[in-house]
Structure formats: structure tokens, C-alpha cells
Amino acid sequence: MQVKLKFLGGAKTVTGSRYLLEIDHLKILVDCGLFQGMKEYRLRNWDVFPIDPAQIKMVILTHAHIDHTGYLPKLVKEGFEGPVYCTFPTMELTKILLLDSAKLQEEEAAYAQKKGYSRHEKPQPLYTKEDAEKVFPLMKPIYMEQEEKIDDRISFTYFNAGHILGAAILKIKVKGENQEKKIVFSGDLGRYHDPIFNPPARVPFADILLMESTYGNRKQPNPKPEEELGRAIRETFRNGGVAVIPAFAVGRTQMILYYLHLLQQKGKIPDIPIYVDSPMAIDVTKMYKDFPTYHRLCSVIEEEGCNPFLHKNLHYYQSQESSMSLNNLRGDAIIISASGMATGGRILHHLYHRLPNEQDSIIFVGFQAEGTRGRRILDGEETARMYGIDVPVKAKVFYIEGLSAHADQDELIEWAEGFTSRPKKVFLVHGEKEASEGLASRLQEELDWHPIIPEYMESFELFEGI
Structure with missing residues (x-):
């Protein structure tokens, strides 16, 4: 053989x-x-x-x-x-x-x-x-x-x-x-x-x-990445801006929702709305209830008031119209959208509208592969090309280690x-x-x-x- x-x-x-x-x-x-x-x-x-x-x-x-x-x-x-x-x-x-x-x-x-x-x-x-x-x-x-x-x-x-x-x-x-x-x-x-x-x-x-x-x-030296995430959210809030988090619909979005809910429960970030603007992430999140033996959150999901995927501050946006309405937000909000490396998807129109604003922030929460738009923004390029236009990068850019x-x-x-x-x-x-x-x-x-x-x-x- x-x-x-x-x-x-x-x-x-x-x-x-x-x-x-x-x-x-x-x-x-x-x-x-x-x-x-x-x-x-x-x-x-x-x-x-x-x-x-x-x-x-x-x-x-x-x-x-x-x-x-x-x-x-x-x-x-x-x-x-x-x-x-x-x-x-x-x-x-x-x-x-x-x-x-x-x-x-x-x-x-x-x-x-x-x-x-x-x-x-x-x-x-x-x-x-x-x-x-x-x-x-x-x-x-x-x-x-x-x-x-x-x-x-x-x-x-x-x-x-x-x-x-x-x-x-x-x-x-x-x-x-x-x-x-x-x-x-x-x-x-x-x-x-x-x-x-x-x-x-x-x-x-x-x-x-x-x-x-x-x-x-x-090595991911940060044993508590949620603390660093909390600091980035608080700084954006103090600046009167909107925090935009590019996150993959599968896995990363759910982890970020878990940490954001935990931070809000503990009073470590303001009680502001969280928008999940990704139809795919919404569909994926539902699956955590369908497959309880494949993760550790089954008891948390069942406990009233503790479900990180279902609470008063969390809003899921499916339609294109509701997604576009987020462009009108001027502060005090968190937007999570895919893709995680900013290579496509709804995150692009959020970056298009938010990157030129000094008060807003872009928070990267995972590895940005070589050649991706996310990697170029993270590496400090002054513009990001989207829809055939070079968009100036003036928003504060954060990279949270330990969330991979x-x-x-x-x-x-x-x-x-x-x-x-x-x-x-x-x-x-x-x-x-x-x-x-x-x-x-x-x-x-x-x-x-x-x-x-x-x-x-x-x-x-x-x-x-x-």
C-alpha cells in the first residue's frame, strides 16, 4: 500500500x-x-x-x-x-x-x-x-x-x-x-x-x-483581553464616537458579544446599544442553542438576563435598509459587522463612513492576514481603498490581542x-x-x-x- x-x-x-x-x-x-x-x-x-x-x-x-x-x-x-x-x-x-x-x-x-x-x-x-x-x-x-x-x-x-x-x-x-x-x-x-x-x-x-x-x-500575552476591549470602548465613548468592530460571523462575533455583555453587566463599559449588522452572524448565533453540547454556554444561555446573545442592548439588523440607517449614528454605539479582515461584506460601508471621523474608532479583534484591507489599515496606511475611492483613515485604530x-x-x-x-x-x-x-x-x-x-x-x- x-x-x-x-x-x-x-x-x-x-x-x-x-x-x-x-x-x-x-x-x-x-x-x-x-x-x-x-x-x-x-x-x-x-x-x-x-x-x-x-x-x-x-x-x-x-x-x-x-x-x-x-x-x-x-x-x-x-x-x-x-x-x-x-x-x-x-x-x-x-x-x-x-x-x-x-x-x-x-x-x-x-x-x-x-x-x-x-x-x-x-x-x-x-x-x-x-x-x-x-x-x-x-x-x-x-x-x-x-x-x-x-x-x-x-x-x-x-x-x-x-x-x-x-x-x-x-x-x-x-x-x-x-x-x-x-x-x-x-x-x-x-x-x-x-x-x-x-x-x-x-x-x-x-x-x-x-x-x-x-x-x-x-504569544498572546493578554490573559484578559476583555479588559483591553473595554478600554477601547470607553475611550470611544468619551470621544463621543461610534466603535466599529470588524468580526467574522462565525465564532468571533459570538465571542465579542459574550465579552461586551459581560463588560456591560459588570459596569465596565457604558450601557449603550450594540448592533450586529450581519445576517450571517445572526443565523450563526442561533445555532448555539441548537448545538448545546458543542460549547460551554448552555447554562448561561438558559439563565434569564445572562444570555449574551439576547438582551435589551443588543439589536440584530438583517435588512440592507436597517444596515444603512446605522450611518446616521453620531455616537454612543457599537457596530459589529463582517468580514473580520474587512475584505468584503457590510463592514465596508461602515468603514467607508467611519474611517474619516476622528471621534470614531475601528477595533480589530483578530488576526489580519497579509494583503487584506484590515492588515493595511492596522499597518498604518493613511488611506483605505473602497468602492474605487481612497478613504482617509482618521478614526482611532485599536488591535485587541488575545481574542483570536x-x-x-x-x-x-x-x-x-x-x-x-x-x-x-x-x-x-x-x-x-x-x-x-x-x-x-x-x-x-x-x-x-x-x-x-x-x-x-x-x-x-x-x-x-x-
């Missing part, structure tokens, strides 16, 4: 996670993400897929974020017909995210045609809403910690990864004639002291390990220490080059591991003749 691995994404970048596992003639794609961020990455979404999608037997997802699922409609459009395995919350989240992604693709194509900035006479979306919906019948949900047999030789099991609702560590077992091998994909690992999710499960053994390294070169849903360097090391023996091969993925290199150094120094940082499209033979 031959086992090979090819990195179709997530190599030296935090986006486009796609890992092709070939076991003899069986082809399994682990994650099927969209490339985001820098243009050179985004263009990869339009490249011909490296193998015929019809040859792929199945896709196994670790979690729902679009950089792990967002290419699925294109894969199906090009001939993939197999099952897409995932946890139950991941299935529901993925449906929401893919429909939103398709909507953004269609809007971007229409806008490019209207403004004439595409080199194509009639620019097309990468995929449409109809393409996204064709993925849904293929999705096969699996319970955590329940072994799923693919055939007599191959099975897989999900374990809790923290990170977001339904996120999983994936362990694939391969039985040869003489040996059994374990291949572990960390997926995206959550925090050890997350207020909403349990810490990542420990996995005692792996022959092959693919480990995320998003925060591989960084990703394990930091110390937590990644702590998770790695859970292995009872050193994996035979370790690949560091889903991290920018410096982050992967930083984690590799510590793993080598402290655990005597010898990680490989793969290149995009690089292939490896994992086993031969097992």
Missing part, C-alpha cells in the same frame, strides 16, 4: 487549506478552502484544479471557515460527486457560509462589470448560489469521537478542536497488510482558556501530523506535548512563512521534532509497502 500527500493549499499561507491524501488509488481531499488575501493567492481559485475533481472519492472537512470549505461549489461544479464528511454543526455552518460566499462572488462580478474594471467583457463569479446549493446534498454529518469506516482498510474519527462551533481534529487510520498507520490533521486549534469552547482534545499518537501554525511565532480563536505559540506547543511519542513526520501548515518557522524552531528545541514546512503543490510519499 502506497500513501502520498500533496499540498494544494494552506502551505506558507493561512488560506486555501486543501490537502490531497492518496492511498493507493483512493483520493481523499482534506478541507477544500478558498484562497483569500493577496491577489496572487486569490488568483489560485481560478486555476485549473491540479487533478480531475471527479477522481476525488470524498472530501473530509475539519471545520466550516471559508478558507477550509469555500472551494467546494467550484469542486462540485467541475465534477466532484462524492460525500463531504463533517460534524453536524460544520454542516449547518458551511451551508450558511457557502451561500454568503456565492452572494459575494456574484455581487463582485456584477460590480466589476458595472464599473468596468475587469479585463473580461462580462466578468463571471467563481460560483453562484445555485452552485453552492449543489454541495448540500453531498454533506454527510458525523458525530465527534465516532469512528467512520471508509472501507476495510481506512477509517477516520473526529475529536474536539475548539476554535469554532463543530471544529474538529481529524485522525485517519490506514491498515496495511502488516501495519496500521495514523495520520492526524490538527485543523485549526482553539484556545486553552476560551470562554465559549472546550480546549482542543489531546491526541496521544500520530505517525504523520499536519499541524496548523497561524500563531506559530506569536487560534491557539498561540505556547498553546500549540502545549498541544504538541500531548503526543506520547514523536510523530515520524510533522508538517506545519496554515501559517505565514515566519509563523511556521517560529513554531518549527520551538518544536525542534523543546520536543526534538523536525518539522517540514511544505511548499504550495509540494508532494510527499508518506508510506510505501505497509
Whole structure:
């Protein structure tokens, strides 16, 4: 039996996670993400897929974020017909995210045609809403910690990864004639002291390990990020401004709502309205009640007056008209909107209206990938280009560390220490080059591991003749 691995994404970048596992003639794609961020990455979404999608037997997802699922409609459009395995919350989240992604693709194509900035006479979306919906019948949900047999030789099991609702560590077992091998994909690992999710499960053994390294070169020193968030809100309030928080609809928005409610309950920030201006975030937030065993908030949600997702100061805005009405606010309010890296979505019109105002503030609450608008604003660029216009950046810009849903360097090391023996091969993925290199150094120094940082499209033979 031959086992090979090819990195179709997530190599030296935090986006486009796609890992092709070939076991003899069986082809399994682990994650099927969209490339985001820098243009050179985004263009990869339009490249011909490296193998015929019809040859792929199945896709196994670790979690729902679009950089792990967002290419699925294109894969199906090009001939993939197999099952897409995932946890139950991941299935529901993925449906929401893919429909939103398709909507953004269609809007971007229409806008490019209207403004004439595409080199194509009639620019097309990468995929449409109809393409996204064709993925849904293929999705096969699996319970955590329940072994799923693919055939007599191959099975897989999900374990809790923290990170977001339904996120999983994936362990694939391969039985040869003489040996059994374990291949572990960390997926995206959550925090050890997350207020909403349990810490990542420990996995005692792996022959092959693919480990995320998003925060591989960084520590999040702030043990109480909500205090820093509170200070930013109070400063904006004193200035008579509106605080705008770009936050991903899945995971980050819910964490911010938890902290804001806690701060208001304790009197640490003013009793001002909080507007969630993201239809997707609203749909996602409802799911926390649907899947109580996947998070730690079930008792809080049930306690009257304690539900961070339902209280007097919280307002959910679904329609475009209600979203636009927020432009009229002159102060004493908090607006949360997606996307978290300001790459698209409703957050753009809030930034367009708020960035020129010195009294307003923009509070970034998560990692801003290289090449994104959020990263450029955070790096101090004096203007931000939106809708073809260079918007002056005069609002106060805050960055709150410690609110990421990703394990930091110390937590990644702590998770790695859970292995009872050193994996035979370790690949560091889903991290920018410096982050992967930083984690590799510590793993080598402290655990005597010898990680490989793969290149995009690089292939490896994992086993031969097992």
C-alpha cells in the first residue's frame, strides 16, 4: 500500500487549506478552502484544479471557515460527486457560509462589470448560489469521537478542536497488510482558556501530523483581553464616537458579544446599544442553542438576563435598509459587522463612513492576514481603498490581542506535548512563512521534532509497502 500527500493549499499561507491524501488509488481531499488575501493567492481559485475533481472519492472537512470549505461549489461544479464528511454543526455552518460566499462572488462580478474594471467583457463569479446549493446534498454529518469506516482498510474519527462551533481534529487510520498507520490533521486549534469552547482534545499518537501554525511565532500575552476591549470602548465613548468592530460571523462575533455583555453587566463599559449588522452572524448565533453540547454556554444561555446573545442592548439588523440607517449614528454605539479582515461584506460601508471621523474608532479583534484591507489599515496606511475611492483613515485604530480563536505559540506547543511519542513526520501548515518557522524552531528545541514546512503543490510519499 502506497500513501502520498500533496499540498494544494494552506502551505506558507493561512488560506486555501486543501490537502490531497492518496492511498493507493483512493483520493481523499482534506478541507477544500478558498484562497483569500493577496491577489496572487486569490488568483489560485481560478486555476485549473491540479487533478480531475471527479477522481476525488470524498472530501473530509475539519471545520466550516471559508478558507477550509469555500472551494467546494467550484469542486462540485467541475465534477466532484462524492460525500463531504463533517460534524453536524460544520454542516449547518458551511451551508450558511457557502451561500454568503456565492452572494459575494456574484455581487463582485456584477460590480466589476458595472464599473468596468475587469479585463473580461462580462466578468463571471467563481460560483453562484445555485452552485453552492449543489454541495448540500453531498454533506454527510458525523458525530465527534465516532469512528467512520471508509472501507476495510481506512477509517477516520473526529475529536474536539475548539476554535469554532463543530471544529474538529481529524485522525485517519490506514491498515496495511502488516501495519496500521495514523495520520492526524490538527485543523485549526482553539484556545486553552476560551470562554465559549472546550480546549482542543489531546491526541496521544500520530505517525504523520499536519499541524496548523497561524500563531506559530506569536504569544498572546493578554490573559484578559476583555479588559483591553473595554478600554477601547470607553475611550470611544468619551470621544463621543461610534466603535466599529470588524468580526467574522462565525465564532468571533459570538465571542465579542459574550465579552461586551459581560463588560456591560459588570459596569465596565457604558450601557449603550450594540448592533450586529450581519445576517450571517445572526443565523450563526442561533445555532448555539441548537448545538448545546458543542460549547460551554448552555447554562448561561438558559439563565434569564445572562444570555449574551439576547438582551435589551443588543439589536440584530438583517435588512440592507436597517444596515444603512446605522450611518446616521453620531455616537454612543457599537457596530459589529463582517468580514473580520474587512475584505468584503457590510463592514465596508461602515468603514467607508467611519474611517474619516476622528471621534470614531475601528477595533480589530483578530488576526489580519497579509494583503487584506484590515492588515493595511492596522499597518498604518493613511488611506483605505473602497468602492474605487481612497478613504482617509482618521478614526482611532485599536488591535485587541488575545481574542483570536487560534491557539498561540505556547498553546500549540502545549498541544504538541500531548503526543506520547514523536510523530515520524510533522508538517506545519496554515501559517505565514515566519509563523511556521517560529513554531518549527520551538518544536525542534523543546520536543526534538523536525518539522517540514511544505511548499504550495509540494508532494510527499508518506508510506510505501505497509
